[in-house]
Amino acid sequence: MNLLIKDVHLEDNPDSTDLRIAEGYFTEIGPGLEPAPGETVVPGGGRLVLPPIIESHVHLDSAMTAGQPRWNASGTLFEGIEVWSERKRDLTVxxxxxxxxxxVRQQARFGVQYVRTHVDVTDPGLTALRALLELREELADFVTLQLVAFPQEGIESYPNGRDLMREAASMGVDVIGAIPHFEFTREYSVSSLRYAVDLALEFDLLVDVHxxxxxxxxSRGLETLATLAYENQMGARVTASHTTAMHSYNNAYVNRLMRVLTLSGINFVSNPLVNTHLQARTDTYPKRRGVTRVKELTEAGLNVSFGQDDxxxxWNPLGTGNLRDVVFNGLHVTQMMGHQQIVDSYRFITHNAARTLNLSDYGIEVGHSADFVIFDAPSWYEALSFNAPVVGSYRGGRxxxxxxxxxxxxxx
Incomplete structure (x- = not known):
């Protein structure tokens, strides 16, 4: 179907424009386009159009399991891991x-078309991974699933952890993960990161580390990860997720750390909703926010995106998959409430996230696949403020x- 989307605001452009789509691709973008024969005209009504929303960090294998087999009574990260360890014994494809x-269908309501999901591979049967590999193909026309081999209970600290990671790589994951802060020792932490990076290089995969x-x-796995990325000249292919300990690092150390972070060019993913919920559980008062230094990383020119996580x-008994909620919370908790910071914040879940996922053919440009979403608001500022719904999500012009x-x- 050939479409002409009339009278929309493209990203942060205040001027109205039109989008012409033929055979699933953008063929013309500009104001005042006239309908061509056989073209279906879609009135935009002055609404906001963005590229597809991207979920750059979530755990779909554990989604919808809150309370199974029991609730996380303490609300901590580590009890969450214990509860999940019990639940995953009963997993089936x-x-x-x-x-x-x-x-995924819930996420689609909110315009999400790309999802990087971490899949627990500390399971001798790799059950969740087998299920997600099947779904990646079955859902490919509607959503792009990028699968991370995630060792929830460690690479070095879990029996046969290295072998399971290698098997996951052989089965066709897109990304290699690690969890250095959960390893038994500092030595295990460094070893796990070296193994993860070496495995990614061997299989030509991306890296995304909790x-x-x-x-x-x-906890200073970040300096090791950034240094490995720098040494191997693979920074754009490497992501550091969470990095919440950075919230507690002293400033003198951060000033030194920023040098290798900038040289490495790695990506960062912050999960503001879940991290403000899980972190600082041992604090009385003052209580830390527990979210990484998004503002400082962004100002240093490093790429940061936002994720729902759970x-x-x-780990999170709530959560809908609506990344608007994540951005809204993230701006407040990171104190990024300047007007331009708010106006630009859609990039955390669009262009910045596309860099994290190493996507090509992303964005609303002539020649690109006609993938986009329409919000029931004239601008991102309005959509964010009033939680405007996505009135249309298009993929390949459909x-x-x-x-x-x-x-x-x-x-x-």
């Missing part, structure tokens, strides 16, 4: 696929999700 299908997701300022699971515009009436 059918169980994982049913829950992930629900989660790095220093702790309040312990002595959707109704042992409508894959829609919501009727909401009408409000105050009777006084």
């Amino acid at each position: 059918a169980d994982v696929k049913e829950r992930v299908n629900r989660a 790095c220093d997701e702790t309040d312990d300022e002595a 959707i109704v699971d042992p 409508l894959i999700a829609r919501t009727e515009p909401v009408e409000h009436e105050v009777l006084f």
